[in-house]
Amino acid sequence: MIVLLGAAGRIKGDWLSYSQSDLNAAKAEGYNTLNVIVSDPSSYTAADVETFKRKFAEAGLEIGQTNGAYGGALVSDDEDERKGAIKFLQDMCRLTVELGSPNTYLRPGSLNPGGAWTPHPENRSERVFDRLVNSAKQASAVADQVGAKIATEGGVVCPVYSARRMRDFIDAVGSPSLGFNQDPVNFVASLDEAYDLKPFLQEFFDLLGHVTWGAHAKDFQVMTKLLVHFEEEEIGPGLIPHDYFLTEMQKVAPDAHVLIEHLPADRYADAITEFKVFSDRAGIVWDEPNPPSV
Numbered sequence: 001m002i003v004l005l006g007a008a009g010r011i012k013g014d015w016l017s018y019s020q021s022d023l024n025a026a027k028a029e030g031y032n033t034l035n036v037i038v039s040d041p042s043s044y045t046a047a048d049v050e051t052f053k054r055k056f057a058e059a060g061l062e063i064g065q066t067n068g069a070y071g072g073a074l075v076s077d078d079e080d081e082r083k084g085a086i087k088f089l090q091d092m093c094r095l096t097v098e099l100g101s102p103n104t105y106l107r108p109g110s111l112n113p114g115g116a117w118t119p120h121p122e123n124r125s126e127r128v129f130d131r132l133v134n135s136a137k138q139a140s141a142v143a144d145q146v147g148a149k150i151a152t153e154g155g156v157v158c159p160v161y162s163a164r165r166m167r168d169f170i171d172a173v174g175s176p177s178l179g180f181n182q183d184p185v186n187f188v189a190s191l192d193e194a195y196d197l198k199p200f201l202q203e204f205f206d207l208l209g210h211v212t213w214g215a216h217a218k219d220f221q222v223m224t225k226l227l228v229h230f231e232e233e234e235i236g237p238g239l240i241p242h243d244y245f246l247t248e249m250q251k252v253a254p255d256a257h258v259l260i261e262h263l264p265a266d267r268y269a270d271a272i273t274e275f276k277v278f279s280d281r282a283g284i285v286w287d288e289p290n291p292p293s294v
Contacts, residue, residue: 003254003287005275006033006064008216008261010268014039015066016048023059029269030276032289033064033257036101041068041091049098053292062289064257065151065181065214066101068092072109072116074135075128075159082135085109089139093148100292102257103149103213105181106139108132108158119157128159133172140175150178151213155186162187163203170211179211180204182249182256185220185240188230194222198244209252217242217260217275232262235274242278250284 011022015036026034034056056063073085089106096104111128112118122128136150143150152169154160160169170178184201193200205212219238223229235242249256260271279286 004033004257005286006259007031008035008259027059030272033062035064036066041095054294057291066096066104075109090142093143096148103151106152136173143177151181153181156189163207167207179213180208182215205248212253215258243282246282
């Protein structure tokens with residue numbers, strides 16, 4: 001059994017603006033948990049937290065992973081920007097515990113001013129890796145204190161670009177609070193991997209299964225181009241063997257929420273239907289949510 005099937009990005013905007021009607025609509029589509037997008041984790045009240053929990057409880061939803069809008073500054077060359085991102089993530093840890101969320105998301109970042117998920121010649125350098133480790137150690141110290149979990153996302157364009165590099169990063173930080181957010185599409189870097197995905201996926205399960213706190217589900221295609229080019233695809237016609245992915249997730253991380261992501265709001269209903277074809281094939285039994293008590 002994998003605990004919950006949910007969505008990331010199903011509701012746009014900051015958590016304080018989530019409406020009861022949007023939460024009810026997500027529940028009606030079959031989702032049992034949703035991620036929580038936070039613009040400022042230092043600006044909220046106890047009443048805000050209670051109101052938010054009540055909305056989720058009324059919808060019959062469990063509060064999912066929190067995602068903070070701190071960009072890619074954990075590896076920034078600007079020390080003030082980096083310190084600001086570290087404090088943001090530390091504050092996210094505190095809010096995550098108050099909300100009863102299972103984990104908060106760590107975005108490794110990039111030196112590219114174009115965005116956190118864009119390449120840069122130095123993103124794979126040791127100095128950037130070491131800076132990310134230092135930032136994560138400071139954030140994890142607070143997570144350790146308050147009882148939060150931090151789920152690290154990665155990808156081929158960022159400083160943690162493979163299963164091995166992610167394991168090295170988590171080991172270097174050395175915190176029991178820091179783990180991995182499984183999102184395999186982000187890491188596909190070659191045609192060899194794209195056309196033979198099971199051994200590619202298995203490396204993540206082997207190296208990181210014991211520290212996998214959550215997962216994102218999406219898909220991709222190889223585009224018909226002269227140069228190698230991948231594009232995200234809706235779940236169903238893409239290349240990810242989701243039934244295999246879920247079978248292995250169940251073995252190594254049965255408590256992890258799986259969140260479908262990167263879709264327009266009007267495509268989430270179809271996406272969960274398609275995804276459940278794979279989960280049924282894998283024999284996955286999804287748990288019912290445990291809404292917040294208020």
